[in-house]
Amino acid sequence: METFKKNKGTLSKLGLLSLFIIILSAAGCGGGKEKKSVVTGDAAGKVYVAPGKYDEFYEFLSGGFSGQVSVYGLPSCRLLKVIPVFAVNAENGYGFTEESKAMLNSTHGFIPWDDSHHTELSMTDGKPDGRWLFINSNNTPRIARIDLSTFRTTEILEIPNSGGNHSSPFTTENTEYVVAGTRFSVPITGNKDVPINSYKQNFQGTITFVKVDKTTGNMGVAFQILMPPFDYDLSHSGKGPSTGWFFFSCYNTEMAHTLLEANASQNDKDFIAAINWKKAEEYIAAGKGKSFPSEYYHNKLDEKTHMTTSEVLKNTIMLDPKDCPGLVYLMPCPKSPHGADVDPTGEYIVGGGKLATVIPVFGFKKLQKAIEAKDFIGDVNGIPIVKYESCMAGEVQKPGLGPLHTEFDGKGFAYTSFFVSSEVVKWKLGTWEVADRIPTYYSIGHLSIPGGDSKSPWPKYLLAMNKITKDRYLLTGPELNQSAQLIDITGDKMKMLYDFPTIGEPHYAQGIAADLVMKNQVKVFKLEESTHPYVCRQEKDTRVERKGNRVDVYMTSIRSHFAPDNIEGIKVGDEVYFHVTNLEQDWDTPHGFAIKGSTSSELLIMPGETQTLKFSPKTADIYPFYCTDFCSALHQEMQGYMRVSPANSNVPLSFSTGKE
């Protein structure tokens, strides 16, 4: 492993020094007086979507540390919705209601927050199909599935044997699998109580393939591959000729466990791991996988009962590349690669080396030839390392500083984001020549072209998602929203169109033609189809039932009253469950429910839905409740009272509506 020994020379120090100079000088320029806007000509007209008209594309942005997904329309850049996924959302009760709580269950208990990283649309024939959106949580490893007919999180699967889930949840061409790769390697197969500095001996990574059911979308861990203790960063599925393969970028091939900013930046080249998942399926079928005891949660929302339930699973199947020749190969990639992006033809795999001075592009045909010829220069734990020159198809020279992530327009061009030089660079596949470049404000992370990682992109717009905002908008104190810019990519030259603040920190976004999602939209939940255990389909079924100190209120809401709206006989020490069914069957007529002193959230109940708020009143008092969503001309009258008496009182349980 000559090539991958630590490069201890002064060279790397010089490299680091020059990077500091670049960053410092960039900071110097950024402080200039003149703020750049650089829009030309008819930019305003291109993003103008007249009132009442629809956008061409849905764009799903990950929320990063917000834990959610935000949905924008392109080209107007109007915010359409924020979908709660990995963080509780008091606004609609997500994570608070009895129905939704279980969605955030994990082996660590109920988790109210996570760091959501990469949105990925389900695909059919290598193209986004508009059915589901997947997103990973980086902190406590999980994958969520959002149903795009309701824009709701309908499933969360915990990823076992993982120290953090970053290179996820990228999908195969027909959504056979979504994947997960460990950002942080941790002890997996052996004793977990080990010194941190025994990293190289005791730590491991895993790559997980999660099977997705074709019709329901339900996820389940299919198998895991035990990997060397690197950091697995990003990934993409092969397509066309590279069908059956998956490519994962890895950094920290130095296997450092401390001060990674220096210690994990020593090797000239890290790797992109090429995984043959068709081969993995063969090995599993041949019984090469080992049953591996693991505990993990699987939380699912049932559309009919409106309830989320958790299931605890106890096992996975682990494949060790040592026992499975031909399963994994490592392609050397300069330097600390981030993106591993496959072009629309499926032939090229573009690496984005954060500290690299070139953009390396790997050729799938060359890789296959090199594997056939066993053109290897060593191995890591039995995984062959392919000779760089033998799998590299070309390098884009002097592209910029800090290449991160690449998407494609399907017309032969690639667009790569550059964090350090804060720009998007357009270059040609095959000739590897830079065609155009455009600055972003400031320090772009990811970029997105609708369908830009699929077989057939919609080559109209590119969204640049930036990490630094500073002076782009009216100032809001020290904490600023992140910024995004919309760029027109229809011409030879890229054109800046628009600039807008985003929610959380988008790490990636995916876009899709609007009609593919619009056609599936649910407008109301059908009341007659509800099998919620506490549903009340009509007002005359409303009631209050006591079992010990548990009181169930079967309540309905319709414009503009609750039934019942007077409740008496509740005592201090009772646990009151308000099961509120929204009887409306009309589009866009939600009702809210809030009660004074509740230590939970509100309920926001869609037409035909039942939602439950648990309330334990602490003192004897009269507690008003009311509708929180302006539902009608008499919304302000939509209110009621609950009388709570002392624990020892004899007030009988009673309830009524409209009784004088």
Place this chain on the structure above:
Amino acid sequence: MKKASSLIVLVASFAMIASLFMPLWDIQLEAPQYPEGLDMQIWLDKISGDVATISGLNHYIGMKPISASMFPEFGYMKTIVIGVIVTGILVALLRKKWLYVIWFAAFLGIAALGIYDFWNWEYDYGHNLNPHAAIIVPGMSYQPPLIGCQQLLNFNACSFPTTGGFIIIGAGSVCFLVFAYELFFNRKSRGSLIKSSPGFVASR
């Protein structure tokens, strides 16, 4: 009665069978917050469409919730129309002018009664309001139009016949033409009406 006349009456009668399985009348409501509109169809034996939503909205102004039980007519309307059809077919086959005139007059009378009955319901629905309604606009009533459009508070209500209604109106119209023709132009057999006696064979 001419052969052509009787054929037309036969076809018109058969065509009316379709009206048993189609809505007759359509009331459409549009408001600023209902750009997609609300729709209610009236059949011979039921109402369909956004009835629950319309009732939900109308309760603010004190209108009764619309339900099938408000229309005792639903119990016998179909039978009456079937009667008109069957007798229409018989009249066409018998080809007696006087029978036809009686039949057509009855048809016309039933149609007029039906429309009057519908108007009557609309009047009651729009005027007989709950005195405890949340919104009471002095002097305001909410009778939907029989045919045409009318602004009722924030709603523009439009009422028109639809498929089944058009079929009956169409059938009625051609039967009227036959009636007019037989009475005023088919004079050769005019006597048949006056002389009308069983067994009399009209000019063939």
